[in-house]
Amino acid sequence: MEQAYLPGTVRQRIQDQLKERKITQGELAAEIGMAESSLSRFLSEKTDKIGDEYIIKIADFLGVSTDFILGQTDFPERRNYDIGELGLSYKAAMALYTREVDTDVVNRILENPQFPEITRMISRYFKDCAVSAGAKTGSVQMGDGQTNGVFICYAPFDQPEIAVAVVIEKGNSGSALASTAVEILNAYFSDETAIGAALVPEGVLLP
Numbered sequence: 001m002e003q004a005y006l007p008g009t010v011r012q013r014i015q016d017q018l019k020e021r022k023i024t025q026g027e028l029a030a031e032i033g034m035a036e037s038s039l040s041r042f043l044s045e046k047t048d049k050i051g052d053e054y055i056i057k058i059a060d061f062l063g064v065s066t067d068f069i070l071g072q073t074d075f076p077e078r079r080n081y082d083i084g085e086l087g088l089s090y091k092a093a094m095a096l097y098t099r100e101v102d103t104d105v106v107n108r109i110l111e112n113p114q115f116p117e118i119t120r121m122i123s124r125y126f127k128d129c130a131v132s133a134g135a136k137t138g139s140v141q142m143g144d145g146q147t148n149g150v151f152i153c154y155a156p157f158d159q160p161e162i163a164v165a166v167v168i169e170k171g172n173s174g175s176a177l178a179s180t181a182v183e184i185l186n187a188y189f190s191d192e193t194a195i196g197a198a199l200v201p202e203g204v205l206l207p
Contacts, residue, residue, distance in 0.1 A: 005068075005074050005075075005076065007071065007074060008071055009071055010050070010055070010069060010070060010071060011042070011043055011045065011142070013068060013069050013071060014028075014043065014069065015043060016057060017062050017064065017076075017202070024042055025039055025043065028058065028061065031057070032054055032057035032058055032062045033057070033059060033175060034054055034057075043078075044180075051170065053055070055069055056100040062076075064076035064113060077146065093199075099111075118137055122135060122178045126167070126178065126182060128182060128186075129155075129185055129186060130181045130185065130186045130189045130198055131155045131156050131158055131185060131189050132155065132156055132157040132158070133153050133155035133156070134153060134155070134157050134160075135151065135152065135153035135154075135178070135181070136151075136152050136153070136155050137149075137150070137151055137178075138151075138152070140167075142170075146170045147170070148167055148168065148169055148170060149167065149168045149177055150165070150167050150177075151166045151177035151178055151180075151181055152164070152165045152166075152167070153178075153181050155185050155189070162185070162188055164181050164184050164185065166180050166181050166184075
């Protein structure tokens with residue numbers, strides 16, 4: 001849940017954030033490239049002058065919106081980001097902007113507390129993948145309360161040539177199967193005759 005602050009001036013907002021984060025005026029001044037004496041004069045109401053560029057730098061350093069610093073909103077969270085800041089590709093950003101993908105579903109996935117760890121695990125495996133790929137983890141619920149782990153991927157990402165589905169009985173999260181899928185993709189795209197070596201026989205533990 002977003003934290004709301006009481007209405008305040010630019011000075012009050014900056015001072016509140018410094019106090020809350022235990023940051024000194026000197027540390028803030030050094031971070032934004034402003035003379036500490038100038039910042040001190042502004043915060044102590046000895047001058048009303050502070051450049052817009054410093055407001056932007058202060059907001060960036062504190063990780064809040066400029067609207068919050070200026071007192072135009074009582075919620076500190078930034079709501080507008082550049083594509084580069086979010087790490088999105090142009091295609092991904094356009095898919096969201098044009099509603100080519102269901103943004104409600106995307107929000108639910110991103111807000112899931114388990115999602116960050118799943119993405120980190122998949123990233124560790126796919127960094128060694130010989131080709132770009134799209135992937136989805138999943139689980140299939142069983143009647144006894146246990147789940148089968150499922151991992152599905154395809155490659156190359158832009159022009160799919162192969163799809164791989166890996167399932168493990170009672171495996172819970174499918175993210176644990178990413179390493180096996182990567183071995184299959186690497187074998188397929190490096191030497192199709194060697195793909196059999198990447199398959200894990202029944203009863204053999206996954207690496």
